[in-house]
Amino acid sequence: MVVSSLKLQDLIEEIRGAKTQAQEREVIQKECAHIRASFRDGDPLHRHRQLAKLLYVHMLGYPAHFGQMECLKLIASPRFTDKRVGYLGAMLLLDERQDAHLLITNSIKNDLSQGIQAVQGLALCTLSTVGSAEMCRDLATEVEKLLLQPGSYVRKKAVLTAVHMIRKVPELSNIFLPPCAQLLHERHHGILLGTVTLITELCERSPAALKHFRKVVPQLVQILQTLVTTGYSVEHSISGVSDPFLQVQILRLLRILGRNHEESSEVMNDLLAQVATNTDTSRNAGNAVLFETVLTIMDIRSAAGLRVLAVNILGRFLLNNDKNIRYVALTSLLRMVQSDHSAVQRHRPTVVECLREPDASLSRRALELSLALVNSSNVRAMTQELQSFLESCLPDLRADCASGILLAAERFAPTKRWHIDTILRVLTTAGTHVRDDAVANLTQLIGGAQELHAYSVRRLYSALAEDISQQPLVQVAAWCIGEYGDLLLEGGCEETEPLQVEEEKVLALLEKVLQSHMSLPATRGYALTALMKLSTRLRGDNNRIRQVVSIYGSCVDVELQQRAVEYNTLFRKYDHMRAAILEKMPLVERGGTPDEEAKESKEAQLSEAALVPTEPQASKLLDLLDLLDGTFEAAQPPPALEPSPGGTLVHLLDLPCASPAPASIPDLRVFEREGLQLNLSFVRPPGTPALLLITVTAVNTSGADVTHFVCQAAVPKSFHLQLQAPSGDTVPAQGGLPVTQLLRILNPNKAPLRLKLRLTYNHFGQSVQEIFEVNNLPMETWQ
Amino acid sequence: MIKFFLMVNKQGQTRLAKYYEHVEINKRTVLETEVIKSCLSRSNEQCSFIEFKDFKLICRRYAALLIVVGVNDTENEMAIYEFIHNFVEVLDEYFSRVSELDIMFNLDKVHIILDEMVLNGCIVETNRARILAPLLILDKMSES
Numbered sequence: 001m002v003v004s005s006l007k008l009q010d011l012i013e014e015i016r017g018a019k020t021q022a023q024e025r026e027v028i029q030k031e032c033a034h035i036r037a038s039f040r041d042g043d044p045l046h047r048h049r050q051l052a053k054l055l056y057v058h059m060l061g062y063p064a065h066f067g068q069m070e071c072l073k074l075i076a077s078p079r080f081t082d083k084r085v086g087y088l089g090a091m092l093l094l095d096e097r098q099d100a101h102l103l104i105t106n107s108i109k110n111d112l113s114q115g116i117q118a119v120q121g122l123a124l125c126t127l128s129t130v131g132s133a134e135m136c137r138d139l140a141t142e143v144e145k146l147l148l149q150p151g152s153y154v155r156k157k158a159v160l161t162a163v164h165m166i167r168k169v170p171e172l173s174n175i176f177l178p179p180c181a182q183l184l185h186e187r188h189h190g191i192l193l194g195t196v197t198l199i200t201e202l203c204e205r206s207p208a209a210l211k212h213f214r215k216v217v218p219q220l221v222q223i224l225q226t227l228v229t230t231g232y233s234v235e236h237s238i239s240g241v242s243d244p245f246l247q248v249q250i251l252r253l254l255r256i257l258g259r260n261h262e263e264s265s266e267v268m269n270d271l272l273a274q275v276a277t278n279t280d281t282s283r284n285a286g287n288a289v290l291f292e293t294v295l296t297i298m299d300i301r302s303a304a305g306l307r308v309l310a311v312n313i314l315g316r317f318l319l320n321n322d323k324n325i326r327y328v329a330l331t332s333l334l335r336m337v338q339s340d341h342s343a344v345q346r347h348r349p350t351v352v353e354c355l356r357e358p359d360a361s362l363s364r365r366a367l368e369l370s371l372a373l374v375n376s377s378n379v380r381a382m383t384q385e386l387q388s389f390l391e392s393c394l395p396d397l398r399a400d401c402a403s404g405i406l407l408a409a410e411r412f413a414p415t416k417r418w419h420i421d422t423i424l425r426v427l428t429t430a431g432t433h434v435r436d437d438a439v440a441n442l443t444q445l446i447g448g449a450q451e452l453h454a455y456s457v458r459r460l461y462s463a464l465a466e467d468i469s470q471q472p473l474v475q476v477a478a479w480c481i482g483e484y485g486d487l488l489l490e491g492g493c494e495e496t497e498p499l500q501v502e503e504e505k506v507l508a509l510l511e512k513v514l515q516s517h518m519s520l521p522a523t524r525g526y527a528l529t530a531l532m533k534l535s536t537r538l539r540g541d542n543n544r545i546r547q548v549v550s551i552y553g554s555c556v557d558v559e560l561q562q563r564a565v566e567y568n569t570l571f572r573k574y575d576h577m578r579a580a581i582l583e584k585m586p587l588v589e590r591g592g593t594p595d596e597e598a599k600e601s602k603e604a605q606l607s608e609a610a611l612v613p614t615e616p617q618a619s620k621l622l623d624l625l626d627l628l629d630g631t632f633e634a635a636q637p638p639p640a641l642e643p644s645p646g647g648t649l650v651h652l653l654d655l656p657c658a659s660p661a662p663a664s665i666p667d668l669r670v671f672e673r674e675g676l677q678l679n680l681s682f683v684r685p686p687g688t689p690a691l692l693l694i695t696v697t698a699v700n701t702s703g704a705d706v707t708h709f710v711c712q713a714a715v716p717k718s719f720h721l722q723l724q725a726p727s728g729d730t731v732p733a734q735g736g737l738p739v740t741q742l743l744r745i746l747n748p749n750k751a752p753l754r755l756k757l758r759l760t761y762n763h764f765g766q767s768v769q770e771i772f773e774v775n776n777l778p779m780e781t782w783q
Numbered sequence: 784m785i786k787f788f789l790m791v792n793k794q795g796q797t798r799l800a801k802y803y804e805h806v807e808i809n810k811r812t813v814l815e816t817e818v819i820k821s822c823l824s825r826s827n828e829q830c831s832f833i834e835f836k837d838f839k840l841i842c843r844r845y846a847a848l849l850i851v852v853g854v855n856d857t858e859n860e861m862a863i864y865e866f867i868h869n870f871v872e873v874l875d876e877y878f879s880r881v882s883e884l885d886i887m888f889n890l891d892k893v894h895i896i897l898d899e900m901v902l903n904g905c906i907v908e909t910n911r912a913r914i915l916a917p918l919l920i921l922d923k924m925s926e927s
Contacts, residue, residue: 009888052891059800059890061812081925088894118917128903129803153917160902190908197905235910238869245909248862284868288861295859323830328861359829 008052015060028057039070048074048085055089068093075107083111083119087126094130105135112142120146120154128161136165140172147179152188159183159194163201173202177209184219189236189246192223196249203256210257217257217264221271224250228275239283247275251292258300265301272297276309284324287317291328298336311336311343318350323359330354330365337372348373352382355389363389364397371404379412383422390429399433402426406438416449420456424473428463431470439472443479447585457484461501465509469518475526478513481506482530483584485537503540507531511548521557528552528560532567536582546571576737579727665780671772674763675702676731678711680774682781692753692781694743700731702763709761711741716754720746731761753782784904785863786838786853787814788897790886793847795819798886801897803904822851832860843867848883866906873900873911877918892918 011031018024035050051070058064067089074086090104104126111123124146127139143165146158162176176198183195199216202209227242227250236243258265275293280286290313297310314336317329330351337344351373354366367389374382383405390401405426413419423442427434446456457480464477481488488501513519513527532549535542549571552564570578671678676698683693696713700706709729715721726741747753755774760767787806790799797815806814821833822842833840838853841863850867854860873896874881878889886893899914901907908914 008891012888056890058808059797061808063808080921084895084921085891088891118921121917125898125902156907157902160905160907163905164903189910190913193909194905194907235912238865238909243909244865245862245906248859252857252859284861285865288859288865291861292859323828324832324861324864327830327832361830361833364834 007049008056011053012056028060028062032057032062036066039066044077048082051085051089055085055092058092064093072103072107075104075111080118083122087122090126091129102132102134105138108135109139109142112139112146117151117153121157124154124157124161128157128164131161131164131168133168136168136172140165140169140175144175144179147176147183152186152191155183156188156190156194159191159198163194163198166198166201166205170205173205173209177202177212180213181216184216184223189243193246193249196220196246196253200249200253200256203253214257214261214264217254217267220250220254220257221267224254224275225271228278239285240280241283241285241289244285244289247289248292251275251289251296255296255299258296260301262301268296268300269303269306272302273306273309276313287325291317291332294332295335298332298339307340308343311340311346315347315350318347318354323357323362326354327362327365330362330369334365334369334372337369344369345373345375348378348382352385355385360394363393367393367397367401367404371408374408374412376412376414379408379414380418383409387422387425387429390426398430402430402433403435406434406441410441416445417452417455420446420449420452421459424459424463427470427473427476428467431473434472439475442476446476446480447483453484454487454490456480457488461488461506461509464513468509468513468516471518471520471523474513474519474523478510478523478526478530481510482526482533482537485530485534489538503538506534506538507544510534514548514552521559524557524560525563528563528567532570533582535571536579542571580740583725583727665778668774668777670757670774671759671770673768673770676700676706676761676763678757678759682778684780690746690748690750692745692747694745694755696741696743696757698731698739699735700733700738701735703733704764705733706731707762708767709739710759712758713743714756714758715745716751718747718749718751719753720748722746747782750782753777784855784858785901785906786855786904788901789815789818789851789853791815791819791849791851792883793823793849795823798848798883799890799893799897801894801901803901818851818853819849822849831864841867845871846883848886866900866909869909870897870900873914876911877915895921 014027014031015024018027031053035054038046038050047070051067051074054064054067054070058067071086071089071093074082075090077083077086094104108123108127111119114120124143127135127143131139143158143161146154147162149155162172166173166176180195180199180202183191183198186192186195199213203213224247227247230242236246238244241247254264254268258268272293276290276297279289279293281290294310294313297306302310314329314332317325318333320326320329333344333347333351348370351366351369354362355370357363357366367386370382370386386401386405386408390398390405393401406423409419409422413422420442423438423445427438427442446452449456460473460477460480463473464481468474485506488506489503510527510531514524514531519527528549531545535545546568549564549567552560553568555561555564570581665682665684667679667681669677669679677700679697679699681695681697683695685691685693696711698706698709698711707730709726709731711726713721713723722744724742724744726739728737728739731737731739745753755777757770757772757774759770762768784803786802786804788799788801788803789797791797795816800811800815802811818835818840821835822840825831825833825842831842833842835853838855839858839860840851840853841860842849842851843864844850850871852863852867854863871881874886874893877892877896878885895918896914899908899917
């Protein structure tokens with residue numbers, strides 16, 4: 001059945017006429033069926049028309065693989081129109097993965113040697129687009145011949161085909177290297193453009209070629225100079241600049257040749273200065289050339305004056321109104337900021353202005369450049385700008401901006417308070433986008449700044465009261481409130497407005513965090529532990545806290561449940577130890593020391609609820625537990641002193657543990673008066689031989705309470721003593737909960753230890769003061 | 784190196800697509816839609832250079848048509864911007880005040896022009912007379 005086939009134009013009309021996607025698909029499917037039938041019949045006259053329609057359909061996205069063999073037939077036909085469509089089809093439909101494409105090698109070979117320019121041009125075009133490695137190898141000699149023959153139309157195409165061949169089969173560069181020098185003498189700009197591209201490709205691939213081509217630098221300089229100094233030439237002028245494309249290519253090649261090479265760079269210096277000053281910058285073409293010149297100046301070993309010129313040009317670009325030019329200037333300044341930092345700093349105000357642009361590309365580049373320009377002198381101003389940017393920027397830039405600000409604050413913070421303020425502000429604005437270790441960093445920072453504890457806890461409390469959705473902020477705030485809750489309730493801090501905070505409100509806030517569906521499990525853990533710590537810091541009764549803790553004992557989340565159960569046990573069975581366990585944490589060291597035994601650290605972490613995930617914390621905690629164990633032994637007259645405190649730890653926390661602790665030194669009773677006894681127990685942790693931990697325990701076996709109990713200690717000058725807060729100041733009567741206090745003594749010189757203690761307390765209605773030196777300290781304490 | 788050259792109208796229909804690096808056909812439509820989405824959302828005052836995955840996109844708008852060229856890192860964006868304008872000027876001369884319909888109905892001629900100007904991702908010829916010479920000869924041959 002012969003169906004009169006549609007011309008391409010009619011098909012396009014039909015497709016345009018289709019109102020819906022489904023209709024369009026129908027039209028196209030009908031037509032494809034016709035095309036397939038026509039291909040099967042093998043109609044030579046209309047084949048090219050069918051293929052043209054098929055290509056149009058292919059462009060719209062429909063499958064067209066059945067046209068591949070037809071392409072071959074069309075290429076082999078002697079008519080030019082057939083060949084044209086055939087080659088176009090080959091370029092669009094065939095690629096290396098198809099089997100059919102090797103078959104065109106022969107046709108291309110024939111066409112290349114035919115001698116008709118148009119045909120050769122077509123063949124070269126196709127070869128350079130879809131040529132595979134084998135094809136290139138076969139046809140390399142043909143292409144080389146074409147490079148040297150006189151017609152310029154074919155030569156320019158042959159040169160670029162050579163570029164493609166070299167990309168596919170690098171060994172062929174040997175063939176194409178010799179003609180290059182000769183080709184540079186041509187006057188035809190198309191050939192020159194192609195040759196420069198070819199040389200660039202050769203130089204990028206092999207350093208030997210790079211050395212070889214350094215010889216042509218003078219020639220390139222000459223060409224560029226003629227281009228720049230000739231006046232208006234009709235042939236090549238584009239908005240007043242003669243052949244900017246060729247100029248840009250030559251500049252790029254000069255950049256590659258001059259990199260790290262003094263001689264070539266010197267030859268280029270004058271020329272670059274000339275190009276930079278003579279180019280007309282009112283139109284985009286001139287700016288394109290100028291941009292390339294600046295890039296070249298920055299990359300080669302140029303004279304200092306030239307570099308200054310380049311930076312000034314970039315500065316001028318930054319002030320230009322055209323967004324494209326500003327974008328390009330920001331990109332180059334970013335490249336230069338490492339090597340010419342001071343020069344770029346001069347343009348900082350303009351860069352900061354670009355931050356406020358609504359355009360996404362510009363603000364991204366401006367952000368990167370601003371972060372690179374922050375240094376210790378401008379850190380306050382820059383952080384201010386960056387923070388206002390953070391509030392208004394697009395979501396995908398927020399994460400980068402937040403981490404950039406935090407990093408800059410860490411490197412250049414002028415004062416600790418400013419640092420804390422900055423981090424706080426970032427957390428409030430973009431809390432969900434900060435990195436995971438920001439929380440740990442902030443807690444460590446606050447912990448270290450003792451004088452700022454009150455200030456930080458107040459600010460964090462107010463921030464938390466306003467908004468509990470930003471997880472990192474909530475975590476830090478919960479930790480702080482737990483640690484420094486007593487400072488929060490005291491009132492009176494000069495640095496913030498007086499804020500009257502009541503216990504009930506604090507507890508309510510923490511409970512709110514616990515119950516909120518926005519809180520992550522980790523945040524809940526922080527909040528629960530904070531509540532627990534507050535049970536010792538607050539003066540009211542602990543019923544509310546106990547209630548909350550027991551509720552969470554049946555929570556679905558395993559982590560929370562475990563913590564709640566442990567805390568519950570702490571309330572019920574080990575209440576006398578609660579104070580000591582929940583004392584203020586010592587300063588966390590960053591990049592910690594390795595732990596002694598893994599198991600010990602595990603229990604230590606579990607009991608302190610893994611608040612700060614760093615190792616050294618665990619080892620210090622271990623010390624705490626160890627002396628608890630010591631306290632245990634002192635407080636209740638132990639019938640059998642277990643040799644390994646590991647055993648006692650098992651009872652304490654119902655955890656399996658078999659690790660031995662450091663060898664224990666016998667306890668010492670140093671004072672006794674009217675029923676008040678003072679015992680010292682010692683621990684020498686094996687990791688730090690100069691350290692001695694003493695726990696002072698005060699037990700009252702008399703009938704009346706001892707109140708306002710204060711114990712102070714003094715040691716000789718070569719020692720370093722640190723007294724930690726006592727667990728309380730009342731020693732109840734009849735052997736009730738003893739008061740414990742931890743002393744840390746550092747003895748780097750291993751001198752004999754001497755200890756003087758001063759006690760003041762009220763007992764039986766009298767105030768007593770006692771000062772005495774501790775004699776008979778065992779030798780193990782200081783050796 | 785130029786990776787691809789696209790001409791799209793405001794509704795997102797592709798009028799010309801030329802790839803200089805092989806991209807599979809189903810990936811092409813996806814790529815085109817993403818590219819068009821990022822370019823159409825820009826207004827005229829904004830920057831014409833966009834970063835997209837591992838290429839740079841340079842777009843330029845002419846009435847209802849948007850021309851997008853994707854290049855790799857080594858190209859000078861402003862030179863390509865100028866090249867797009869050069870291409871449009873060549874089309875203008877050939878079709879005498881080119882419009883979108885001209886491009887649609889004479890797609891093969893537009894391909895020929897583009898092939899004359901860009902070979903394998905590199906710019907080869909930018910002179911209008913030289914680009915149009917073979918095409919004019921072809922036209923004369925088919926008329927006679």
